[in-house]
Amino acid sequence: MAQAVDDDNLSPSIRFGHKVLSADFSTEQARWTVRVQVRADHVVTMTSRFLFSAAGYYSYEQAHTPYFDGQEDFAGQIVHPQFWPEDLDYRGRRVVVIGSGATAVTLVPAMAATAANVTMLQRSPSYALPLPGTDYLAVALRTVLPDATVYRVTRRANIARQRFLWELSRRHPALARRLIRAVNKALLPRGYAVDVHFNPRYDPWDERLCAVRDGDLFAAIRAGTAEVVTDHIDRFLEHGIALTSGRQLEADIIVTATGLRLLPFGGIRLSKDGVPIDVGETMAFKGMMLSGVPNFAYAIGYTNSSWTLKLDLVCEHLCRLLQRLDDDGYDIVEPVADRTAEHRPMLDFHAGYVRRAADALPKQGTSGPWTVTMTYASDLARLRKGPVDDPALRFGRSGSVTPAE
Incomplete structure (x- = not known):
């Protein structure tokens, strides 16, 4: 800019x-x-x-920040991504990110690189697909074509790709769901509960489809530095979150990626x-x-x-x-x-x-x-x-x- x-x-x-x-x-x-x-x-x-x-x-000035029972009892730090503290140090800390949207799938792998562990806690899954951080078509074409021509070609190709995925999802939602699931399954560890954590209850593109840059979220899950938990919050505790299933998540920092207003x-x-x-x-x-x-x-x-x-x-x-x-x-x-x-x-x-x-x-x-x-x-x-x-x-x-x- x-x-x-x-x-x-x-x-x-x-x-x-x-x-x-x-x-x-x-x-x-x-x-x-x-x-x-x-x-x-x-x-x-x-x-x-x-x-x-x-x-x-x-x-x-305002984000969507629902109230959680017991949040005043939490001894750590609660952060909303829209108001991210510049001095937030999460190195070696236990982090829980509440949410399953684009913000959550971006934050989790980025924080997992230095945090002790990062858990993405979602009430229900969202669709997520890997997207290359580098446009390899543009890189290849630049070796043989002028930049202006490469720009026009790659721009049209990207528009066509986005449109194809949208049309496929709207006209053949069951097929699109199967394809997305197959991609997710291939990128996750063997035996991973794909249908629990990456199987939304709605059709593709009824809500936004999250792009996972270079598949880094899936890589963090494979490496064991990030975990996805699908459950409901019962209340916040002094050192974490109690879930309705009875499980407790320990946390030093809770990130409420709960949406925008x-x-x-x-x-x-x-x-x-x-x-x-x-x-x-x-x-x-x-x-x-x-x-x-x-x-x-x-x-x-x-x-x-x-x-x-x-x-x-x-x-x-x-x-x-x-x-x-x-x-x-x-x-x-x-x-x-x-x-x-x-x-x-x-x-x-x-x-x-x-x-x-x-x-x-x-x-x-x-x-x-x-x-x-x-x-x-x-x-x-x-x-x-x-x-x-x-x-x-x-x-x-x-x-x-x-x-x-």
Whole structure:
């Protein structure tokens, strides 16, 4: 990131240490007034014609941290990965990582290299597949092709691979489950209880599929430096955790990789002409704008593929939209949804952290630009090749309370 900033001399355009609190759009002036906290006791305002949120959908101040009975009795240290202490020393310590998601499968092998032992305690398993840390196709092609060509070829190959796995999982879930199990079994010790610790109760890609870099989690299990335990927590003890099965896990450090909390647009409070906007009542237009919110766009990527694939297309389409405003002398663009349209959750994804925040996120419809697609090919046709104009878009000029069609 630092190199990208330096290459394009972006530092003068970045306000470090600034936190956006709220933003109000004035239809009369066609301007956003943005309140920004610089210090705990100092708030400034900025204005802009257009507001673009690249804040994603996670809360950076609060994580999902369920309470465990007896956790105040634990004599060791309890850590949530989102607020990792820089001075945490786990060398030679007994560590229990609670969770089975991407964070847990990344932390366990990394900590197992120096900890006395690491246990991944999961209530239920997740799908996990090894992924090479090195793109060997790119390495091989670079010996015979220019870098630009290698980039294009490997990018398309990776997109196709991700898409193939997704389509296979959705169309033939039983086959995908068997293939993933076979890979897991081959990487785990002989006689390992694969169906206990790596056999989720849901179909592949109903929730995220965890990528295990270079298979390091499986390697740590084979080496005996990491263990997976599938059980429920009864309570925390002074020196560990008591499970409902009666087993006790000894621990000096407990890492609660229990999930994230979703929060649209970093918690920025949006309003229009002084009237608060309930983001959960809006509809997503082309997966990048909100119904009833003028001159606003956001970047949220895919849940089943590379995040940046979607962001590239959103930014391209936004630039075309801004050009359309300039060319025709408009100040305002606003998506207007059909009030009778059917609403569905924005993210068609069954993960717990998504379900917990479904009401706070924008909704999607069932057809046209109001659908939120999770396929690169569909967004390629819509955002890069498709027109900017749409019957649902209203363009207007400052001074007009209601944007003209």
